[in-house]
Amino acid sequence: PELQVSLFLMFLFIYLFTILGNMGLIMLIRIVAQLHTPMYFFPSNLAFIDIFYCSTVMPKALENFQSNQRSIFFVGCFVQIECFLLGSMQSAIPYSVVVSQKVCNWLGVMPYAIGFTNSLISVCVISSLAFCYSNAFGTEMVIFVLAGFTLLSSLLITVTYITIISAILKNQSAPGRQKAFSTCTSHLTGVTIFCGSLIFTYLQLDNTSSLIHAQLASVFYTTVIPMLNLLIYSVRNKDVKNALLRVIHRKLFP
Template sequence: MAGENLTTMNSFTLSGFANNSELQVALFLIFLFIYLFTLLGNLGLVILIQIDSQLHTPMYFFLSNLAFIDISYSSTITPKALEDLQLEQKDISFVGCFVQMYFFVGLVCSECFLLGSMAYDRYVAICNPLLYSVVMSPKVCIWLGVMPYVVGFNNSLITVCVISNLAFCTSTIDHFFCDTTALLALSCHDSFNTEMVIFLLAGFTLLSSLIIIIISYVAIISAILKIRSTEGQLKAFSTCASHLVGVTIFYGSLIFTYLQPDNTSFLTEAQIASVFYTIVIPMLNPLIYSLRNKDVKNALMRVLHRKMFPQ
């Protein structure tokens, strides 16, 4: 079958959700609640970190960036998914599809490397506490905060370029957003070279950032075990427990979805995992990083107290 290229295909159809009207209504309400909670939780966390001076530390600088990324990539996917759940014809323009994929892939890759920066920050805080303010200077923090975006969006640009040059046999995407695996499945011809480029980029992003995190936590655990008191060990571990939980959930879903040489046969499972890390995880992150965080709770109490009892 002859494929359609950039000049002949104007739009795609997203068919990732079932056409059952009752199911779509339920999904719409669930996704809408999660999305609103995501915006409220992450935006609230960013504002709290900005207005409370005691949270102006490297750890919360990275956390505010994480919240920004969660808001951004959830907003890249969820509003379109909510719109499609209300429409019979779930179309997205060709340009809109690749713009969505560019920002989504770029933001997800950025989050991977930002989690690596956060792991390094925890490593310095626990393993070199006396030199923490020197090592994690404002200049270093800015560099560790900016580089994830630079690397992430460069990876995304390469991804978009190689996939957009494919010839597509059909315009129906078996997914609820323009993901790399779903678009690769539409290729008319042998896309092995393109798949390998995507696989290598995904592997580089996931594995390189994960190696940074693993090395950091090996050093952290080694340092914690040298602390003589159990109370001291628990206190040290509590400073990175939330990050470790967030990393486990995020990387677990990404590895399941993307680190497979041929994703087409796993598309259904990939869709389920995609719902989890595109819609659910951005909602969970504010809870993971704030529920057991005394600094955030105390900052919130201080802000509320100032609002209720202004001097």
């Protein structure tokens, strides 16, 4: 209880930073012609998903920090489940600079389609259970298979990075390699933390200690990862920073 105010302020800052930052990134990519490339098409989609993803849980969490009645409506719980699963495909959005806009559109649609199908099946099977004392083994197996499919689909991004690293080693000069590896490392770090926290959550045993660990892990993939993605694709991106400075300069000195 003595940490409620501090936690509220900390999570409020993270939430506002994530929401405003990702909205700003989307607007910047839309209004700056130089960023209308496949390289920034996917980060703009990722920013949209991160806004949607963290908004699933953060407002309710902030409310709970300021209340002694920490409850959620049954329908609200199901909405959170669906939004979680829909957002869990975010790390499957690939990163590419050499594909056509048509291919980009298809690659951008895939995570939404897979996430929506996944969440729809999950909610349907869970909603068929009785509220208490129901045999949930079959439902647990369905959820486990869907979760495994989601994680494997997300981990396929590793193939993309292997291809990129191979191309870097073959074609880039030493300074170019250093710059490219720096970019890939930051991207791969975000993906690893996201997938690692999800795997840790799903592989936990069913006991109180594991539940606490799972709750801590969930903080990473619902709050830290959306903020980390923003830092990777904006603060650490020279093109985005330069575009932002140009926009600010034009607004201040038209």
